[in-house]
Amino acid sequence: MKSLTFVVLLCLGCGLMTSSFVLELPHMWSKLILTHHWPSTFCSMEHCHSKFDYWTLHGLWPDKGQECNSSLHFNETLIQDLLPEMQKWWPDLKIPESSRFWKYEWQKHGTCAAKAESLNSQHKYFGKALELYHKLDLDGVMKKCNIVPSETYYTFDLIEGNILNFYNVKPKIQCIHPKEGKVQILGQIEICFNSDFQLDNCEHSETDTVNLNVKGAGFSVCDHATPVYYPPLKGKLLV
Ligand SMILES: *[C@@H]1O[C@H](CO)[C@@H](O)[C@H](O)[C@H]1NC(C)=O
Ligand SMILES: *[C@@H]1O[C@H](CO)[C@@H](O)[C@H](O)[C@H]1NC(C)=O
Secondary structure (H helix, E strand, O other): OHHHHHHHHHHHHHHHHHHHHHHOHHHOOOEEEEEEEOHHHHHHHHOOOOOOOOOEEEEEEEOOOOOOOOOOOOOHHHHHHHHHHHHHHOOOOOOOOOOHHHHHHHHHHHHHHOOOHHHOOHHHHHHHHHHHHHHHOHHHHHHHOOOOOEEEEEOHHHHHHHHHHHHOOOOEEEEEOOOOOOOEEEEEEEEEEEOOOOEEOOOHHHHHHHHHOOOOOOOEEOOOOOOEEEOOOOOOOOO
């Protein structure tokens, strides 16, 4: 009888340990991906008209999880003080002046980022994304490196090399690949951070999966051998 009780208790103990392990650790993210997109490229794909000639924010994405908590409803009132900045640096390129894009990003990625105390409110999440975006100053860095929108093409290695040299971490750079295949169009640049918000290398495999799930986005990792078009605001349309 004694040994039976012992076995039962032991199993209960195992069960508890297993379930808490499954519920917590594997769902916690370890990296954040700060994604910028180039409005001219995005709009050539999505048929919008962008007035933005700088890299705008696409999102701040944890490396694990999507739509983690449907009870955390997006509420613009909570980020009222951030809205002027959001409109400037994190605009909805398809529907200007709307908050639809932020709601989408919050529900899909923010509710997962919110598992960490450092990002567990809408104000913390959007505020941190803006802070990291400004800290990186990708637009300024590109200009400093003389990589500017142009009708002539760049080599991919020049773009990647300059970004890598500047931040000293591996970025992930994505392009759209028009069917003709002679040129690829620079579209999205991801820079990664660890959970302490320090720069970190981007992992290609994990984030690729994240991006495959972005419906309608034709971005994929740029190819090393194909010339890169970095389209000016009113550049030629290749797609
Ligand atoms: C979702 O968010 C609510 C409100 O903060 C919280 O009480 C709940 O535990 C969260 N659920 C999950 C699965 O994280
Ligand atoms: C949004 O947040 C504000 C401020 O906390 C609150 O007063 C309001 O009720 C919230 N709106 C919704 C729809 O939850």
